[in-house]
Structure formats: C-alpha cells, structure tokens
Amino acid sequence: MTDHVQSRPNREWLRSAGIYLAMGLLLVYILLPILWIFILSVKSPSDIVAVPPKLLFRPTIKNYSELFGYGASLVGGSDFLAYFKNSLIVSGGAVLFSLIIGIFAAYALARFNFKGKENIAFTFLSFRFVPELTIILPLYVIYQKLGLYNTYFGLILVYQLVTLPLLVWLLRSYFEELPINIEHAARTDGYPWFSVFWKITLPLAKPGLAATVILSFILAWNNFIFGLILGSKSTQPVTVGILSFISSQEVQWGQMAAGTVVAILPEIILAFMIQRYLIRGLTFGAVK
C-alpha cells in the first residue's frame, strides 16, 4: 500500500521527464538545420570544406560583411539588401491585399447564406490545387502583354494565389467559431451589421487574424517560382536572389548560409512577436 503511494509521484516524474526528453529531441531535430546553417555562416571557406567537419573553428563575420556588399568577392557587389527589400514589399503587400479582400470574403462565407456560397469558397481553395509550374507559362505571356512583368504590383497580384485561399479559409473558420449570439445581441442593440463586424466580431477574431496573417506571410515569403519567372532584377525576392551565390566555378556556401540566416530572420521575429496569438489562434476553435 505505502509502496503504491510512493511510486506514484515517481512515475509521474518519470512521465514528465520522458515528455521533456521527447520534446527536447524534437526541438533538436527541428532546430539542427538552422543551427547548422548558422555555423556555416560564421565559418571561413577553408573551414567549410574541411573533412571531417570542424566543430572547433575561428568564427568570422566576413560572410555577413560580404553579404551586405563590403569587400564582396562578387565584383559587381552584392544585391542582397535589394532582394530583401523586394521580399518585404511583395510579401507584405500580398498579405495586406489578401487581408483587405479576404476578411470580407471570409466573413460573408461564415455568416451569410447566399446562392453558390460553397462554390465560391471552393473556388478560393482551388487556387491551391494546380501546381504553380503548370500555369506559369501562360501567366508569363499575360504579364508581358499587360505590362505587369517585373512590377511589384504584378507580383503582389499573383501572390494572391498563395495567400488568399489560406487566409479566407482560416478566417472563415475563426469567424464561424465566434458565438453568433454576441452579434445578435449587438444587432438588437441597434448596430448595423457593418458596425457589428467592425466593433465586435473583428476584435474578437484578433488572435485568429494574427495567426492567419503570420502563416500567409510565411507562405508568401517562402515562395520561389513566381518571383523567379514573373519578376526580374528590380523585383526579385530574396529566395531567388540568394541563389546567386551558386556560381559556375564554386558555391559560396558561407555567404549563402549568411544570406539564409538573414532571410529567415523576419519569419522568426514575427513568429516570436505574435507567438501568444499564434498558440491561442491555433487552439481557438477547440476551446469554446
């Protein structure tokens, strides 16, 4: 009997230790590539090629200073900052554009009943069905004809294929999870529907909104093919630009790693900033 009582906290302790161990392993598994890239980014070229890989080495910031164009080994200098700016403009613009259209679409799909409602919702989703590569050639021709090629607006427009479906569908489910009675109460108090939406529903959906915005921003930021084919030098995003460290003679792993570290920073920072919302947002539907 006493045995049984004593062993209980023990088992409990073991269980949580096991969970932490598993979580730790998972963390290592997830973070190792990022850690490895970071290590590469502070290695000198001869340390990078060393076999077996050196764990003790003299760190250098040369890769970073070359990345930003100081003493770059690329004769023409590095365009990394320009690519980074392009990514910010295009991804930010795309999410903003999606948000403006998508909030209303999502709200309408969540709250109103109208003819062809599910068809419209499905059409949004269908943007994601077709691999980008299969539509890129006609898009290229259309963009050339309309003068959208190599413009920020053109890229923001085509990024809607990436960001809009996700945003609409996620927001729709968040709106649906909100108790409709609150809105009814507000209507009863005499608010028109837009005020209800603006003053009641939207603030309540904030965590969901934040989670959605982050996720679509990450999707947009990671996009490669649209920037490659429909953009050119002045609009090229960082995902495409970073590959310029692969030359016909050698791959500049150090600078490429440094570029990668800088390129994932916005995503990491954003994720940390609204982590609170993200977790609440993701579990939002489960808690009523």
Next chain:
Amino acid sequence: MQRRLVSLVAATVLVSLIVVAGTGLTSEAFKWDKYAGQTITVMLTQTPLSDGLRPLLSEFTKKTGIKVNYLVLAEAQYWNKLQIDLSSGAGEYDVFMSGPSFQWQWSLAGWIEPLDSYLSDKTKTSPDFDLADFYPAFLDANRWNGKSGGGLGEGKLWGMPVNTETTLLSYRKDVLAKYGLKPPSNWYEWAECARAVKEKSNGEYYGVVQRGAKDITSIQAGFISSLFTYGGKDFEKDLEPAMNSPKAKEFTRIWIDTIKAAGPPDWPSTMWYDEAQKFASGKYAMVVDGDNFVAMYEDPAKSKVAGKLGYAPIPKGPDGAIRSNIWTWGFAMNAKSRHKDAAWMFIQWASSKDTMARVTTAGSWPTRRSVWESDKLKALANWDNGNFYKVITSNYEKYAAWRPTPMTELPAVWDRWIMALHEIYFGQKSVDKALDDAAHDINQILIKAGLKK
C-alpha cells in the same frame, strides 16, 4: 625583268597602303553610338564572366549610348527562366548567355538569331573585331547546320563564345611523391596510381574524385573527355548509340572500378561542386575535370591544396590521342528581340579583344588567342611552374573540341547514361548489360523524338 619586279613591288606597296588607309578610314568610320538611346535587357548566369562584365556595363553605355538592364541568376534557374521567355515568344531578354548544346534546341525552334549576317555587315561590326583571333574549336562549337547527329562547325553561328572550359588532369604532387608514384600518362597508369595512393596511405588519401551524382552534369567534362580520349564515343555517325561499343565498355569498366576502389565513398551523390570541394579539402590525389576549378584549388583562402598541385593532359588511351571536350559560355541573341542591332552591339563589345582581356580572370579562360597569349594570362595561369599554361595551350591548339554528338535530346540521353553508370557502380548490372540496356533505351528516346527511324 628587273623593271617588272620593281613595278610589282611598287604595286604591292601601293595596294597595301590603300588597304591600310582603307582600314584606317573604316575604323574611324565605325560608329559605336549608332543605336544610342535604345535599351536592351540582358540575362546572365552567375559566372566569373558575368561578375567581370557587370562593372563594365556603364562603359558600354557610355561608348554606345545603349542602356543595359540585366538579370543574374544561378544556372539551374537561369535555364528555366530563359526557356520560358524564349518559348513564350515574349522577347523580354534581347541577349543572354548561352552554350552550344542549348543552342541546338533553340536554333531549331527558331528562338535565336544567327549572327553571321551581323558579323559580315561592315556597318554593324567594327573592323577591329577580328574573328580569326578566336580559336577555331570554340567558334566551331557554336556553329551548327541543324542536322542532328553531326554538322558541328557548319551552318550558322548561333552564339559568340567569350569564355571556355577544357579538361585536364590535376594531381597532388606532394602525395604522389610521398608514395613514390608518377603522374599517370595513360588510363591504366591512372587506375593503378589511384589504387596505390589509397593502399599506401592506408586510406588517408583517396586516389581519385570525379563527379557521380544522378545529374547530366556528371557526364559532362571529366567523363566525356576521358571516354573520347580512350577512343570511345557517344554515337556513331548515323546516331547509332556507341556508349556500349567495346572501347566504351572497356573504358567504363576502368572508370567505375577505379572509382569504386579508390574514389569517394559517396560518389553517387557527388555533384560537380562537391567534387571540386572534395579535391580542395586535400583528401584526394587526382581529378580529371574542367580547368575552370583550378583557380579555386590554387586559392589558399578556399583550398587546402594550393601550391601542391601538378597539371597534365588527360591520360591517354590505347591510340595515344587526347580528346578533351569543351564548354563555352558566350552570348546569343533572341530572335524575338525588338532591338537586334543594339543587341549585336552588346555581343560584339562583350566578345571584343579589349573587353575579353578585361573580364578574363583566373578560371574564366578566354576564347581569343590574343588574350590567352597575353602576358597577363601567362602570369595568371602560371601554376605548377607554367605547366598549367602549357597543358591548356596544347588543349586549345590540338586536343580540345566539342565532342558529344549534336542533337536536341542530349539531356534525356545523358540522364539515361548516368543511370547506367550508377547501375554498374552499385553492382545491379554488369558493365555489358548496363550499357547495352542504356544504348537500347537511348535508341528508343531518339526514335520517339523523331531523330531516327
């Protein structure tokens, strides 16, 4: 008799005077700024050549009044994007970097403009351009008559080559000397030397490193140059697959056996850049590959083998000949370009003596004799007490030419070919069976593509 001689001399002098005066006149008369005010868009891929050209673009604009927009991409993405622009007919990029095998497909599709009419037009090409200054092998590689299975060096010129790669043997002088070995001069010695290095060093060094990843670039350069040097071929004249000829089988056996015995354990995933990096890491004794990597090997900041390397021609085959393959990077013109004359101005400027001399850097070797033979290049390529320069010069003069048979299906063919090499390496098939199967499949590929019946 004497009088006749005098008048002959006089006539000769007079004629040469006129010629000199004439060229002097047209030289002054050639207007670089004829197309001032136009804007061209150029697509470049990340190479030392594009690095060298970018800072000079403002000079081009100053000289010609033509504005240049440009885009630089890594090679894989570069071909994808270019293919889309060409196939869509949009004509966004007036000029782009290109190489022989890509031009075959593009010229048949009518996507690129032949350059001959521009070259022969005195109002469009500066008289000091001097086409004869190019090594013939590099021009021939860019000339094709459109008939799959041959016709290289005939027909129209589809690209103007600016830099080039040829193949040679690079080896570790210190490692070979340590174990009392001589650099190999033929393939049997190569195979023995590779094994000896690995055995005598107790595995501290591998004998060889070569490309081996399942990618068509693994056929290019080292493998194809070596196969041809041994006396093998990719195809016979009538597009009959020859990768399973007795000579090709013999060579493939030596190649794969040696790599298995003394090559990198991860050969099947070794891309060209892995190969270069492995060699630079100092664990390998020999590599047969392009001369464009040598500058990196010899750079102490990037390599552990700088100053320790010796250079020799590709090891010889039974017939004693050397047949290096080449690659050239040059410029081609979009057939849908809306500024063709301005585009030609750019191409002739980029491949002119002056520009080529300035964009040439260690590892990005020129296609013009005058540049290669300049003092700058002799100093730049002086590694191994001038042996490197000697080996490459002999490549340019005698050994190097475009080797693979011209045809549009080259990527598919090479894809299947590297698969066969993997089957042999992994012991899934014998050399005979793997190469016979590959030849059969490759034949089907050509039939399906309509290249033969």
